[in-house]
Amino acid sequence: AAEEGFDLEEVADDLAAAGHGPLPVLAVVGRPNVGKSTLVNRIIGRREAVVEDRPGVTRDRVSYEANWNGRRFKIVDTGGWEQDVLGIDASVAAQAEFAIEAADAVVFVVDATVGATDTDEAVVKLLRRAGKPVVLAANKVDGPSGEADAATLWNLGLGEPFPVSSLHGRGTGDLLDAIMEALPEAPEMTFGGTVGGPRRIALIGRPNVGKSSLLNKVANEDRVVVNELAGTTRDPVDELIELGGVTWKFIDTAGIRRRVHLAEGADYYASLRTAAALEKAEVAVILIDASETLAEQDTRIISMAVEAGRAVVVAYNKWDMLDEERRYYLEREIERELVQVQWAPRVNVSARTGRHMEKLVPAIETALAGWETRVPTGRLNAFLGELVAAHPHPIRGGKQPRILFGTQAGTRPPRFVLFASGFLEAGYRRFIERRLREEFGFEGTPIQVSVRVRE
Numbered sequence: 001a002a003e004e005g006f007d008l009e010e011v012a013d014d015l016a017a018a019g020h021g022p023l024p025v026l027a028v029v030g031r032p033n034v035g036k037s038t039l040v041n042r043i044i045g046r047r048e049a050v051v052e053d054r055p056g057v058t059r060d061r062v063s064y065e066a067n068w069n070g071r072r073f074k075i076v077d078t079g080g081w082e083q084d085v086l087g088i089d090a091s092v093a094a095q096a097e098f099a100i101e102a103a104d105a106v107v108f109v110v111d112a113t114v115g116a117t118d119t120d121e122a123v124v125k126l127l128r129r130a131g132k133p134v135v136l137a138a139n140k141v142d143g144p145s146g147e148a149d150a151a152t153l154w155n156l157g158l159g160e161p162f163p164v165s166s167l168h169g170r171g172t173g174d175l176l177d178a179i180m181e182a183l184p185e186a187p188e189m190t191f192g193g194t195v196g197g198p199r200r201i202a203l204i205g206r207p208n209v210g211k212s213s214l215l216n217k218v219a220n221e222d223r224v225v226v227n228e229l230a231g232t233t234r235d236p237v238d239e240l241i242e243l244g245g246v247t248w249k250f251i252d253t254a255g256i257r258r259r260v261h262l263a264e265g266a267d268y269y270a271s272l273r274t275a276a277a278l279e280k281a282e283v284a285v286i287l288i289d290a291s292e293t294l295a296e297q298d299t300r301i302i303s304m305a306v307e308a309g310r311a312v313v314v315a316y317n318k319w320d321m322l323d324e325e326r327r328y329y330l331e332r333e334i335e336r337e338l339v340q341v342q343w344a345p346r347v348n349v350s351a352r353t354g355r356h357m358e359k360l361v362p363a364i365e366t367a368l369a370g371w372e373t374r375v376p377t378g379r380l381n382a383f384l385g386e387l388v389a390a391h392p393h394p395i396r397g398g399k400q401p402r403i404l405f406g407t408q409a410g411t412r413p414p415r416f417v418l419f420a421s422g423f424l425e426a427g428y429r430r431f432i433e434r435r436l437r438e439e440f441g442f443e444g445t446p447i448q449v450s451v452r453v454r455e
């Protein structure tokens with residue numbers, strides 16, 4: 001089909017990207033200005049990552065997909081996170097903590113022209129405790145004369161320092177080879193598909209919505225003792241809990257239970273935890289405080305879950321606090337406010353009284369089923385054919401773009417590629433997406449529709 005002008009390589013990439021489990025995660029950690037962001041940009045090969053210089057918790061997006069010699073992985077850039085609010089040491093400690101909880105391997109970046117500082121030494125201690133593989137990058141070695149500086153970093157006790165110049169690319173190939181050795185082929189959680197290990201749930205929501213209360217409620221009687229599940233490796237931050245006769249893995253429960261309360265840093269930790277938990281989860285249960293109005297932070301957390309491509313359940317908590325009148329108005333508010341996730345199953349619960357807790361598992365199962373739905377190509381094209389015949393794309397400049405055929409490129413979440421004879425307007429694409437949902441369900445899952453235009 002190459003002569004028809006499709007970008008086959010792009011399509012192949014799409015198909016390759018689809019249907020895989022989560023990728024191994026690499027975290028890049030280090031003091032401010034050592035060159036973390038420059039290194040991340042070098043590795044992902046574009047300028048997308050870092051260039052925004054906004055202080056504070058402004059970057060929800062923390063991970064980027066990268067590829068080295070055909071092996072795909074996720075790279076998490078912790079540069080620029082909230083340094084002003086927390087102070088350097090706390091900020092770097094938080095990065096290390098993130099790395100410990102969310103990453104499969106860590107690149108620790110040190111500025112070789114400065115040498116190891118006390119802060120660096122402190123991070124080394126944290127990393128050691130984590131027990132995850134660490135690769136030491138001695139950055140800013142722009143030429144051979146810097147090699148000696150790099151060698152002094154053997155003293156950190158992290159093994160061989162890799163001298164690199166993130167700015168010019170020097171030595172980054174060797175560094176990446178070492179990283180590939182440190183990263184597992186597939187992360188530990190890959191086995192949590194439909195067969196094998198437990199499904200992974202992230203409880204997310206802004207501070208005080210009731211995450212730890214809900215966790216305690218569900219874990220109450222039914223916490224699974226680890227040893228009972230033979231052959232299950234388990235992160236100490238995760239908890240296995242039996243609900244509705246099925247064992248689930250609740251991700252990053254330590255982060256929920258720890259309840260970090262820094263006067264100014266709380267939001268920051270919350271974002272960090274949310275990003276980390278989403279990275280590892282299959283389904284996100286987003287908690288919203290029904291007794292308060294929807295906050296911007298709620299909306300942001302919802303966006304994070306959708307953009308991460310996770311199955312979503314919305315749980316309105318503290319339902320016990322509402323009187324009849326408030327319930328009535330809330331139902332209407334919700335319809336207006338949750339447009340982003342209209343497709344998500346919703347449960348109105350109370351972690352305090354236990355109200356409707358039994359509805360949680362069916363909602364999670366529904367969302368996961370939507371997330372894994374695969375529409376056979378024949379059925380999809382029959383549907384598209386009828387749809388396009390009944391509702392053709394509007395004529396623009398004397399031309400009428402037609403959808404030629406479509407295919408589902410992947411699941412978890414469902415991803416579609418439509419091949420068209422011309423550019424499809426955003427409104428028409430949204431229309432198609434809406435009709436896809438009407439026809440095939442996809443309850444509880446974001447779906448992605450991309451269009452390939454034939455030249």
Ligand code: GDP
Nearest residue numbers: 031032033034035036037038079140165166167
């Ligand atoms: P981050 O705060 O750790 O993310 O550091 P940045 O990536 O923002 O880099 C801090 C500064 O160091 C910037 O001015 C970079 O251009 C510079 N820098 C980064 N890597 C190198 C390098 O390999 N060599 C030199 N000479 N400068 C670098």
Ligand code: GDP
Nearest residue numbers: 207208209210211212213317318321350351352
């Ligand atoms: P987290 O920060 O999201 O983990 O929230 P917590 O679980 O610590 O809850 C914050 C506060 O809300 C605590 O005082 C809880 O007792 C209270 N809370 C949590 N769930 C409920 C609920 O369903 N009903 C009521 N009335 N209070 C709740």
